Amino acid sequence: xxxxxxxxxxxxxxxxxxxxxxxxxxxxxxxxxxxxxxxxxxxxxxxxxxxxxxxxxxxxxxxxxxxxxxxxxxxxxxxxxxxxxxxxxxxxxxxxxxxxxxxxxxxxxxxxxxxxxxxxxxxxxxxxxxxxxxxxxxxxxxxxxxxxxxxxxxxxxxxxxxxxxxxxxxxxxxxxxxxxxxxxxxxxxxxxxxxxxxxxxxxxxxxxxxxxxxxxxxxxxxxxxxxxxxxxxxxxxxxxxxxxxxxxxxxxxxxxxxxxxxxxxxxxxxxxxxxxxxxxxxxxxxxxxxxxxxxxxxxxxxxxxxxxxxxxxxxxxxxxxxxxxxxxxxxxxxxxxxxxxxxxxxxxxxxxxxxxxxxxxxxxxxxxxxxxxxxxxxxxxxxxxxxxxxxxxxxxxxxxxxxxxxxxxxxxxxxxx
Amino acid sequence: xxxxxxxxxxxxxxxxxxxxxxxxxxxxxxxxxxxxxxxxxxxxxxxxxxxxxxxxxxxxxxxxxxxxxxxxxxxxxxxxxxxxxxxxxxxxxxxxxxxxxxxxxxxxxxxxxxxxxxxxxxxxxxxxxxxxxxxxxxxxxxxxxxxxxxxxxxxxxxxxxxxxxxxxxxxxxxxxxxxxxxxxxxxxxxxxxxxxxxxxxxxxxxxxxxxxxxxxxxxxxxxxxxxxxxxxxxxxxxxxxxxxxxxxxxxxxxxxxxxxxxxxxxxxxxxxxxxxxxxxxxxxxxxxxxxxxxxxxxxxxxxxxxxxxxxxxxxxxxxxxxxxxxxxxxxxxxxxxxxxxxxxxxxxxxxxxxxxxxxxx
Numbered sequence: 001x002x003x004x005x006x007x008x009x010x011x012x013x014x015x016x017x018x019x020x021x022x023x024x025x026x027x028x029x030x031x032x033x034x035x036x037x038x039x040x041x042x043x044x045x046x047x048x049x050x051x052x053x054x055x056x057x058x059x060x061x062x063x064x065x066x067x068x069x070x071x072x073x074x075x076x077x078x079x080x081x082x083x084x085x086x087x088x089x090x091x092x093x094x095x096x097x098x099x100x101x102x103x104x105x106x107x108x109x110x111x112x113x114x115x116x117x118x119x120x121x122x123x124x125x126x127x128x129x130x131x132x133x134x135x136x137x138x139x140x141x142x143x144x145x146x147x148x149x150x151x152x153x154x155x156x157x158x159x160x161x162x163x164x165x166x167x168x169x170x171x172x173x174x175x176x177x178x179x180x181x182x183x184x185x186x187x188x189x190x191x192x193x194x195x196x197x198x199x200x201x202x203x204x205x206x207x208x209x210x211x212x213x214x215x216x217x218x219x220x221x222x223x224x225x226x227x228x229x230x231x232x233x234x235x236x237x238x239x240x241x242x243x244x245x246x247x248x249x250x251x252x253x254x255x256x257x258x259x260x261x262x263x264x265x266x267x268x269x270x271x272x273x274x275x276x277x278x279x280x281x282x283x284x285x286x287x288x289x290x291x292x293x294x295x296x297x298x299x300x301x302x303x304x305x306x307x308x309x310x311x312x313x314x315x316x317x318x319x320x321x322x323x324x325x326x327x328x329x330x331x332x333x334x335x336x337x338x339x340x341x342x343x344x345x346x347x348x349x350x351x352x353x354x355x356x357x358x359x360x361x362x363x364x365x366x367x368x369x370x371x372x373x374x375x376x377x378x379x380x381x382x383x384x385x386x387x388x389x390x391x392x393x394x395x396x397x398x399x400x401x402x403x404x405x406x407x408x409x410x411x412x413x414x415x416x417x
Numbered sequence: 418x419x420x421x422x423x424x425x426x427x428x429x430x431x432x433x434x435x436x437x438x439x440x441x442x443x444x445x446x447x448x449x450x451x452x453x454x455x456x457x458x459x460x461x462x463x464x465x466x467x468x469x470x471x472x473x474x475x476x477x478x479x480x481x482x483x484x485x486x487x488x489x490x491x492x493x494x495x496x497x498x499x500x501x502x503x504x505x506x507x508x509x510x511x512x513x514x515x516x517x518x519x520x521x522x523x524x525x526x527x528x529x530x531x532x533x534x535x536x537x538x539x540x541x542x543x544x545x546x547x548x549x550x551x552x553x554x555x556x557x558x559x560x561x562x563x564x565x566x567x568x569x570x571x572x573x574x575x576x577x578x579x580x581x582x583x584x585x586x587x588x589x590x591x592x593x594x595x596x597x598x599x600x601x602x603x604x605x606x607x608x609x610x611x612x613x614x615x616x617x618x619x620x621x622x623x624x625x626x627x628x629x630x631x632x633x634x635x636x637x638x639x640x641x642x643x644x645x646x647x648x649x650x651x652x653x654x655x656x657x658x659x660x661x662x663x664x665x666x667x668x669x670x671x672x673x674x675x676x677x678x679x680x681x682x683x684x685x686x687x688x689x690x691x692x693x694x695x696x697x698x699x700x701x702x703x704x705x706x707x708x709x710x711x712x713x714x715x716x717x718x719x720x721x722x723x724x725x726x727x728x729x730x731x732x733x734x735x736x737x738x739x740x741x742x743x744x745x746x747x748x749x750x751x752x753x754x755x756x757x758x759x760x761x762x763x764x765x766x767x768x769x770x771x772x773x774x775x776x777x778x
Contacts (some may be wrong), residue, residue: 013670021531026547093451124752128468315446346731
């Protein structure tokens, strides 16, 4: 079928193709070089130690990424502490305890396939799951994002009254609260016995026509109240129609500022962010751990089983220690994926102009990729330079992670026969 | 307590556990592992359940209908008094960016993979492999920055010096030619949806927007290049040596062997790498959020600003859109579409890959 082709032409074709190959391969080198050089040139202007120790600012020369850097470290730590045990344990179950029964085998292969597919889910979709599962905890405990009562306070007066409402203003002389039912409440500073910030999870009203309404507050001016119910519909009614009103607060341990402060639902906190990143990197860690476990020679397991070890003892004493370098390498690389991930965090918390580093799991957070996104998206040219400086910091952190991964691989990976 | 003698002759005590304790530990460990595995299964079901539930809620809202969502071509949830939810402009934006990315990364990735697998000397490989690994490890927000501040200005410069004076007039001529006769004029009729797409693409007076699908797509292409390259290379390397040696024995050049023997044998692996790369490009968020713009429109012109499905989600979650509004829930419907598309692509890609591995491993 083939027509004879002259050897010269075929050799020439080969040469040409080699040229094309070298050009294609060279292009990726050129792209990387361009990327690094531009970032280096653009970012060098604001690169200094001050950049690491100052908070974001409206002025490019004063902007820094202290909050973002520490936010990323917190996120990464939470993500690792949760993802590592879950991922490794799942991998051990899948690789070391292969089922023998028929339907369990089916389930096993389904889970294994599923993990590969989960790794392909866009990270922004994980952000949406994080929003529902961690920020709101499926709405089981009410919504933490209350449009009007974002800043609700409860004040106990010396007269024994308990007042609660949105904080309108406060100074040395008096404090003004806005209550949906009572309208504007003014308290003299001298009458305040105790005041605390509260998170209201739901506003519940009973009206004189027998209706029971609950939902998030949209608007309240002391005369009428507008409520957004669970179906997303706004309901307006006059204050005079209210028979009873309660506002249960969210479950919380400690108060804001305590290092152990915890509340449910988590809201857009660093904990919710870290757990969402955990979802993103879990498939990566599981796949890496399975590969590492697979590389352990079966003869080691058989030897241990032969001298009477239980399957779990084999894992604990033989397989897992042998696979640790591989697992660690995979975990560090997964961590570098987590630290560069912006999309899911954007869904969880959005970009916040944050002037502090997290003190506890419930604090709002900034993160390096989010901060870079914000700077790069601004119209001013100067902020693009600041973004480049941020990228230098981010890439340096990634470089450290990857160097650690290589070190772990070289140092601990013993050849096993 | 039990004693054991080590290899150097010393004796040490080991904590002997009774059979019952060992069994209990075994069961506990197994239970914990099962809990962990169940968690990963639950993640999948949670994704599906949440997207389904919130999408259902979106479609029960007053301004929305399934027909409008799938059949109309205006996506205008925020501006204007009348809200429109036709998914096609967002799909169009996503597909345009993905197409540009694929046009860059699929051929380039395959050629680089062939080079790495068949041609490259060891020294070149030692440089090229790390370069590709670094490209794979760069966070996508960095590529977004690169697209916005390097690619777009470069493309605009290229347009000024070469494209606008030399290529664009040809586009206009082609459009006039197509429009001038009765047979093909429907293809460039600006009044219809399909004709409008080509009419816009062949517009000689349009210029590259400061946000455009081209630079975003190129950056996404750079991001997916290492995926195509490493998966394709794995596929090419999996082809047995004796096939190559047979072809060389018949007098084939490296080009003949690579393209006529190795590549056909590895084809399904290469196809899998393509599918997985396209899935990644479809779901890419930060690059398009930075460089592609925020205007949802029906266009196949890469010079235009587009909004992708992911770009829209970013706009909603980043903006001041009230939680619980119809715009807010529309992002769930978009997310569900995106999930369906990428999940289907990933499942198909992994299936093809698994089938390929069956053959050669």
